[in-house]
Amino acid sequence: MGPGIENIFIGHNVSGIKAFYIRRIDGSETDFSYIKCFTKKPSYFSDFAQACRNAIKEDKALLKAGLGYARYDVHHNDTDFKTLVQNFIDSNNIDIQAITYHLGDNVEGRYFKDESLGAAFRDYHSRFASMQVLPKEDHKKKHSRRG
Numbered sequence: 001m002g003p004g005i006e007n008i009f010i011g012h013n014v015s016g017i018k019a020f021y022i023r024r025i026d027g028s029e030t031d032f033s034y035i036k037c038f039t040k041k042p043s044y045f046s047d048f049a050q051a052c053r054n055a056i057k058e059d060k061a062l063l064k065a066g067l068g069y070a071r072y073d074v075h076h077n078d079t080d081f082k083t084l085v086q087n088f089i090d091s092n093n094i095d096i097q098a099i100t101y102h103l104g105d106n107v108e109g110r111y112f113k114d115e116s117l118g119a120a121f122r123d124y125h126s127r128f129a130s131m132q133v134l135p136k137e138d139h140k141k142k143h144s145r146r147g
Contacts, residue, residue, distance in 0.1 A: 048096045049085045051110040055118035056125050063133050073139040077130040088124045 004025045011031065013019040019031040042050075060074045076084065089096060100113040112118040134142070 044096045044099075045085075047101065047110050048089070048094075048099060049082060051099070051101060051112045051118065052085050052088070052121045052125075053081070054109055054111050055121045059122065059126070060131075063131060067133060071136060072133050073136050075132045075134050075139050075142055077132050079129065081129075084125060084129055085121075087128070088121055091124075092120070 006023045006025050006027075009021050009023065010018055011021045011029075013031050020034060021029050021031050023029050063074050064072045079087075088094070094117075099117070102111045102113055
């Protein structure tokens with residue numbers, strides 16, 4: 001895509017994680033993942049779930065505000081996130097194969113092109129999710145017990 005590559009370098013993406021970047025001849029840049037080039041394409045459900053996760057990103061950040069973003073995580077207590085997403089799909093009769101996402105340079109992850117769908121999931125999540133802020137180590141322990 002674009003007028004050609006000037007160079008490839010290592011930078012930090014919007015999450016602050018190291019990533020490979022391409023700088024084009026026209027000066028534009030984009031990150032890329034060589035790992036994704038060699039891994040299986042995500043499922044429709046995993047793409048949809050990632051967009052749902054991004055729809056509630058601000059809500060999770062508010063829960064962790066002032067605690068140290070890097071040291072804490074948000075845990076879903078009663079119903080795990082995948083089940084919440086599936087219940088949202090089922091209750092709204094969503095054809096996840098028909099969903100479109102923002103794609104292109106500097107788009108990290110999946111985001112719904114239809115912002116009203118993201119807003120609908122955010123509302124659904126606020127009504128049905130019970131969340132708890134935990135130190136990252138404790139959060140990992142809870143998930144390792146689930147199996």
